[in-house]
Amino acid sequence: MRDSDDPKETPQSEERVIVVRELTKIFKDFWGRDKARAVNRVDFEVRRGEVFGLLGPNGSGKSTTIKMLLGLLRPTSGLVEVLGRSPEEVSTKSRIGYLPEESYLYPYFSGMETLDFFGKLFGLSASERRVRGAQLLEMVGLSGSQTRSVGEYSKGMQRRIGIAQALINDPELVILDEPTAGLDPIGCREVKDLIQTLARRGKTVVLSSHLLADVEDVCDRVVIYYGGRVHAMGELKRLLATPGSLRFTVPTMSRQAVERLISYIRSEVVDAEIEVEAPMQDLEGYFISVVQRARACEAETAGATAGRAVADYLGGPTEDVGRRKLLDRLMHAEVDTGGAGGAGGAEIQPQAGSVEASMGARDSGKGSASGGAREDQAQAEKAAERLRELMKGGE
Numbered sequence: 001m002r003d004s005d006d007p008k009e010t011p012q013s014e015e016r017v018i019v020v021r022e023l024t025k026i027f028k029d030f031w032g033r034d035k036a037r038a039v040n041r042v043d044f045e046v047r048r049g050e051v052f053g054l055l056g057p058n059g060s061g062k063s064t065t066i067k068m069l070l071g072l073l074r075p076t077s078g079l080v081e082v083l084g085r086s087p088e089e090v091s092t093k094s095r096i097g098y099l100p101e102e103s104y105l106y107p108y109f110s111g112m113e114t115l116d117f118f119g120k121l122f123g124l125s126a127s128e129r130r131v132r133g134a135q136l137l138e139m140v141g142l143s144g145s146q147t148r149s150v151g152e153y154s155k156g157m158q159r160r161i162g163i164a165q166a167l168i169n170d171p172e173l174v175i176l177d178e179p180t181a182g183l184d185p186i187g188c189r190e191v192k193d194l195i196q197t198l199a200r201r202g203k204t205v206v207l208s209s210h211l212l213a214d215v216e217d218v219c220d221r222v223v224i225y226y227g228g229r230v231h232a233m234g235e236l237k238r239l240l241a242t243p244g245s246l247r248f249t250v251p252t253m254s255r256q257a258v259e260r261l262i263s264y265i266r267s268e269v270v271d272a273e274i275e276v277e278a279p280m281q282d283l284e285g286y287f288i289s290v291v292q293r294a295r296a297c298e299a300e301t302a303g304a305t306a307g308r309a310v311a312d313y314l315g316g317p318t319e320d321v322g323r324r325k326l327l328d329r330l331m332h333a334e335v336d337t338g339g340a341g342g343a344g345g346a347e348i349q350p351q352a353g354s355v356e357a358s359m360g361a362r363d364s365g366k367g368s369a370s371g372g373a374r375e376d377q378a379q380a381e382k383a384a385e386r387l388r389e390l391m392k393g394g395e
C-alpha cells in the first residue's frame with residue numbers, strides 16, 4: 001500500500017482522469033435476450049497520479065470494465081469518461097497504454113520488432129522507436145532475448161514484453177489487466193516497483209489483479225466487485241486499518257526488560273491482549289535474496305533477467321537515488337557472496353535483533369529497431385488486423 005502522506009511519493013492531483021457513472025454492460029444472446037449482466041451500475045473516479053485497483057472474483061466484471069474504459073466495448077448504459085473525453089475517440093486512445101489479460105503478441109516478431117510494430121501504430125519515428133524500444137527492453141529485463149521470437153518466450157517473458165508494449169507511447173493512463181500473472185516473484189516485485197515509479201512520474205495506473213498482496217503493495221484505492229456490482233471502495237489505508245491497536249518494533253531486549261515493559265503496559269492498559277514476537281522477513285524478500293546470490297555467482301539463465309531502471313523517456317521527474325527500489329538494486333547493489341556462497345546454499349537469517357510487540361484487539365494472523373526482412377508491410381497489416389480482433393474480445 002503506497003504511503004500517500006508523502007507528497008513526493010504521490011504527486012496526485014484532483015484532476016479526474018477517469019469518471020464512471022452508472023456504468024452498465026449487459027451481454028445479449030443471438031435473440032437479443034440478456035445473457036450476462038457483466039457490469040451493473042458502477043460508479044467510481046480515478047484521479048491523476050493514482051494507482052487504482054479493480055478487484056473481484058472470476059467473472060465479476062473487471063475486464064469488461066477495463067474494455068469499456070478503453071472504448072473496446074460500448075456500455076449498455078451509463079457514462080464513461082477518460083481524460084475528459086469519450087474513450088472511443090482516437091485522440092483519447094493514443095494517451096492510454098494497455099496490457100490485456102490475454103497475450104496478443106504476434107509470435108513471429110522478436111521482442112524488439114514487437115515494440116517497433118506498436119511504436120509504428122502510434123506514429124513514432126524510427127529513431128524514437130529505436131530509443132524507446134531499447135530502453136523498454138532493458139527496463140523489463142529482456143535485452144538479452146530481444147532477437148528471439150516472442151512466440152518462444154515463457155509466460156512471464158511475454159508478460160514483460162506486454163508491459164513494455166503498453167508503455168511505448170509514453171501514456172498518461174496505464175491500464176494493466178492482471179499485470180503480474182505468470183511472473184516470477186522478482187518479476188512481480190519489479191512490476192510493482194515500476195507501477196509505483198510510473199505513479200510518482202505523474203502517470204495514472206489502473207490495474208486488475210487476483211494477487212491481493214501485490215494490490216496491497218501498490219494501490220492507493222481499490223474497488224471490489226462482485227457480480228458486476230461494486231461492494232466496497234476506498235483508500236486501502238482506510239479499508240484495512242484496524243483501529244484499537246498499536247504495534248512497536250524494538251531491538252532485542254533482555255527477558256527482564258521485556259517483562260518490565262509488559263508489566264508497564266499492563267498498568268496502562270488493563271485486560272489488554274499483548275503479543276510479543278520476533279518479526280520475520282516475508283517469503284518475497286527471502287526469495288529475492290537467494291536469487292541475488294545466484295546472480296552474483298553468475299549462474300546462467302535463458303529466461304528474463306532483472307530489469308533495470310525505468311526508461312528515461314517516460315515523463316516526469318527522475319528518481320532520487322534513495323528511492324530506487326529493486327529494479328536498480330538487483331543490478332547495482334553489491335551482493336555479499338562471502339560465507340556459504342552458493343545459490344540457495346546461503347541461509348538468510350530472519351531479521352535478528354528486533355522484537356515486535358502488538359497489543360489490543362488486533363488479529364495476529366500472521367539493439368536495433370527492427371530486423372529488416374520481416375518488416376514487410378503486408379505482414380504488419382495482417383498482425384494489426386489480428387490484433388484488432390483480439391483486443392475487441394467479441395461483443
Ligand SMILES: Nc1ncnc2c1ncn2[C@@H]1O[C@H](COP(=O)(O)OP(=O)(O)OP(=O)(O)O)[C@@H](O)[C@H]1O
Pocket residue numbers: 027035036037038056057058059060061062063064065101393394395
Ligand atoms: N464477450 C462476452 N460475451 C458474453 N459474456 C461475456 C463476454 N465477456 C465477458 N462476459 C461475461 O461477463 C462477466 C464478467 O466477465 P469479465 O471478463 O469482465 O470478468 P473478470 O472480473 O475480468 O473475471 P476474471 O477474474 O476471470 O478475469 C462474466 O459472466 C463473463 O462470462
Ligand SMILES: [Mg+2]
Pocket residue numbers: 062063064101177
Ligand atoms: Mg478478467
